[in-house]
Amino acid sequence: MNAEIFTIGRLSREAACNVQTIRYYEQIGLLPAPLRSSGNQRLYDESWTRRLRFIRHARDLGFELDNVRILLDLADDPSKSCEAVDEVAGGQLAQVEQRIRDLQALKRELQRMLKLCQGGTVADCRIIETLGNHDLCIADTHAGNKR
Amino acid sequence: MNAEIFTIGRLSREAACNVQTIRYYEQIGLLPAPLRSSGNQRLYDESWTRRLRFIRHARDLGFELDNVRILLDLADDPSKSCEAVDEVAGGQLAQVEQRIRDLQALKRELQRMLKLCQGGTVADCRIIETLGNHDLCIADTHAGNKR
DNA sequence: CCTAATATCTACAGTAACTGTAGGTTCAAG
DNA sequence: CTTGAACCTACAGTTACTGTAGATATTAGG
Numbered sequence: 001m002n003a004e005i006f007t008i009g010r011l012s013r014e015a016a017c018n019v020q021t022i023r024y025y026e027q028i029g030l031l032p033a034p035l036r037s038s039g040n041q042r043l044y045d046e047s048w049t050r051r052l053r054f055i056r057h058a059r060d061l062g063f064e065l066d067n068v069r070i071l072l073d074l075a076d077d078p079s080k081s082c083e084a085v086d087e088v089a090g091g092q093l094a095q096v097e098q099r100i101r102d103l104q105a106l107k108r109e110l111q112r113m114l115k116l117c118q119g120g121t122v123a124d125c126r127i128i129e130t131l132g133n134h135d136l137c138i139a140d141t142h143a144g145n146k147r
Numbered sequence: 148m149n150a151e152i153f154t155i156g157r158l159s160r161e162a163a164c165n166v167q168t169i170r171y172y173e174q175i176g177l178l179p180a181p182l183r184s185s186g187n188q189r190l191y192d193e194s195w196t197r198r199l200r201f202i203r204h205a206r207d208l209g210f211e212l213d214n215v216r217i218l219l220d221l222a223d224d225p226s227k228s229c230e231a232v233d234e235v236a237g238g239q240l241a242q243v244e245q246r247i248r249d250l251q252a253l254k255r256e257l258q259r260m261l262k263l264c265q266g267g268t269v270a271d272c273r274i275i276e277t278l279g280n281h282d283l284c285i286a287d288t289h290a291g292n293k294r
Numbered sequence: 295c296c297t298a299a300t301a302t303c304t305a306c307a308g309t310a311a312c313t314g315t316a317g318g319t320t321c322a323a324g
Numbered sequence: 325c326t327t328g329a330a331c332c333t334a335c336a337g338t339t340a341c342t343g344t345a346g347a348t349a350t351t352a353g354g
Contacts, residue, residue, distance in 0.1 A: 009330060019331085020313060028311090039320045041331055054279045061278075062253050065311070071278065078270035085274050086264050093257040100250045103243050106209050110240040117233050123225035127232050131208075131218065132201045154350095156301065166302085167342060175340090186349045188302055212340070295354100302349065309342080319332065324325100 004045060007037075011044045015052035022052065030055060030069060063092055109137055151192060154184075158191045162199035169199065177202060177216060210239055256284060 012019045025031040026042075031051065035043045054075065058068045067088050074085050116126035130136045159166045172178040173189075178198065182190045201222065205215045214235050221232050263273035277283045 007331075018313080021311085023332095024312060037320090039331085041320075050279060053281065057278050057281050059311090060281075061256060062250075071275070074269050074272075075275045075279070078268060080269045082264060082267055082269055082272045082274075085269060085272050086261065086266070089257060089261055089264075089274050093254065093261060096250050096254050096257060100247060100254065103209075103247045103250070107240065107243050107247065109208060110236060110243060114233065114236055114240060117229060117236075119233070120229050121225060122221050122227045122229055122232060125221075125229045125232050127229075127236050128218070128222045131204050132197060132222070134200065134204050154302075165342080168340085170303090171341060184349090186302085188349070206340090297354085298352090300349100300351080303347075305345090307342105307344075310339100312338085314337075315335085317333095319330100321328100321330075323327090323329105 005043050006045070008042050008044070011048055011052065014049045015056055017052055017056050025052075025055065028065070030065065030072070061092065062096060063088070067092065112138065152190050153192070155189050155191070158195055158199065161196045162203055164199055164203050172199075172202065175212070177212065177219070208239065209243060210235070214239065259285065 008019050008022055011017075012022060015022075022031065026033055031048070034048065037043055051072070054072065055068055058071055059065075063071065070088055071085065074080055074088075113127045113130050116130070118124065118126070122128055155166050155169055158164075159169060162169075169178065173180055178195070181195065184190055198219070201219070202215055205218055206212075210218065217235055218232065221227055221235075260274045260277050263277070265271065265273070269275055
């Protein structure tokens with residue numbers, strides 16, 4: 001039927017993924033090595049577009065490449081239980097939620113700092129003072145900022 | 148007075164910053180090169196502890212090293228206007244707020260995906276299906292995920 | 295004074311997930 | 325047949341560190 005073949009540029013456009021990144025994914029084994037033309041150019045078809053879109057979508061949702069790899073393996077074996085997929089996605093959700101909490105603590109702290117600013121010189125700057133002394137912070141709101 | 152001198156290990160403990168990181172900060176010019184002992188070990192005093200704590204605190208609040216550098220320069224010149232400090236901190240706050248918004252969109256999307264899961268096999272998995280097809284997403288909620 | 299443990303030193307490699315560059319082919323259009 | 329776009333490989337650079345190897349320094353105990 002539709003065995004339309006194309007090179008990397010079109011795959012790049014169709015999956016909204018830039019060319020270097022495609023080659024990078026191949027290099028790290030996230031994409032298999034495709035067939036090559038007589039002139040050594042990579043050749044793809046629509047199944048590659050689907051796979052790459054899957055990868056990009058998962059990445060956009062914040063999944064790390066290792067988890068994308070796991071999801072791809074699962075997607076490749078439709079007889080497997082859905083549970084494992086659920087677990088990966090659930091872990092991702094938990095991570096996102098944790099990051100949101102961390103960032104909200106940062107936000108509060110930054111807002112507090114900014115409110116103290118009176119607009120004088122650095123000598124009287126409460127922001128600089130606060131940065132120099134963690135004790136001036138709301139306790140423990142940002143023990144360690146993750147990414 | 149208190150001209151107590153110590154080596155890198157104690158600085159590391161007092162500023163809660165690991166040893167390699169201190170050397171790294173020196174290497175990239177965030178910390179000046181300190182005096183050395185006869186045996187070539189770095190020597191610090193309490194003023195270094197304060198500077199390093201300042202750096203770590205700013206980092207914990209999510210400031211990038213380039214911004215930390217700017218803040219340090221400002222802190223070093225107390226006669227400067229506070230405005231510049233305010234601007235850096237305000238920019239940081241705006242960035243944090245944007246990241247929170249992005250992550251909340253991701254969270255909604257992930258929750259929606261997870262709700263669809265019926266617990267069968269991968270063949271019927273709505274998570275995998277959704278990952279494979281961005282059109283199934285709530286429009287534009289995650290056009291591009293920023294860290 | 296000698297030894298063993300701990301601390302420090304330099305220099306370099308590795309991390310995540312790409313992006314950018316240099317220098318060289320291949321391909322399609324005119 | 326030439327020009328320009330697209331493609332190729334190989335490698336360096338990004339951010340902010342962390343980890344490793346192999347050598348020297350310092351300190352405590354016997």
